[in-house]
Amino acid sequence: MPEPKPSVLFVCVHNAGRSQMAAAFLSHLGGSRVEVRSAGSAPADTVNPAVVEAMAEVGVDLSAEVPKILTTEAVQASDVVITMGCGDACPYFPGKRYLDWTLDDPAGQGVDAVRPIRDRIETRIRGLLTDLGIQPSA
Template identity: 95%
Template sequence: MPEPKPSALFVCVHNAGRSQMAAAFLTHLGDSRVEVRSAGSAPADTVNPAVVEAMAEVGIDLSAEVPKVLTTEAVQASDVVITMGCGDACPYFPGKRYLDWKLDDPAGQGIDAVRPIRDQIETRIRSLLTDLGIQPSA
């Protein structure tokens, strides 16, 4: 029987920037070897256009992504929960692995401010994959 895939949930307030980039990088670099979710405690209507543009620069298309609301079920179904500035809005369940990534919020920022955030997230995702015992695919 194959080993179950590890799963990760990325959470930020609006699910329109940091968590979308993190989920996209993990999906891309994990190459279907990790179950990936993202959500927001107060989701926006759309993904930040500067985030979509910054990710397109590295070959990842976020144009069809839609911010999703954070659910208890998503947290319970994830092995690791990575929060990015959602504070007390993130539910806590004993036994889950939690990481809190301190990253600038790309909300209201232009592409020049989003690029370094994107690059920091990619670095952290590569490290997370290593922690999960998965070699990044790219």
């Protein structure tokens, strides 16, 4: 019987920058070995264009992604919940692993300011994969 794959939810306010990059990196590097979700407590209409551009530079396409609203169901279905500046908007359920990643907000920033945020997120995702016992695929 295959082991259940871990499920990770990334949450930020607008689900247009940090959480989108984190989810995309985890999907890219973890592949089918991990279930990935992202959401926002107050989702924007679109993903930040500078984020889309910065991720395209490293071969990750976010152009079709759409910000999603944070739901209680998404939190309940996740093993690990990683918040990135969503404050108290994220519901808490016992038994979940919660992490808070302090990262600059790319909102209103150009691609030059987004690149270092992107790179910090990739480093954290690689560490998360190691913690989950998953070898990054790239």
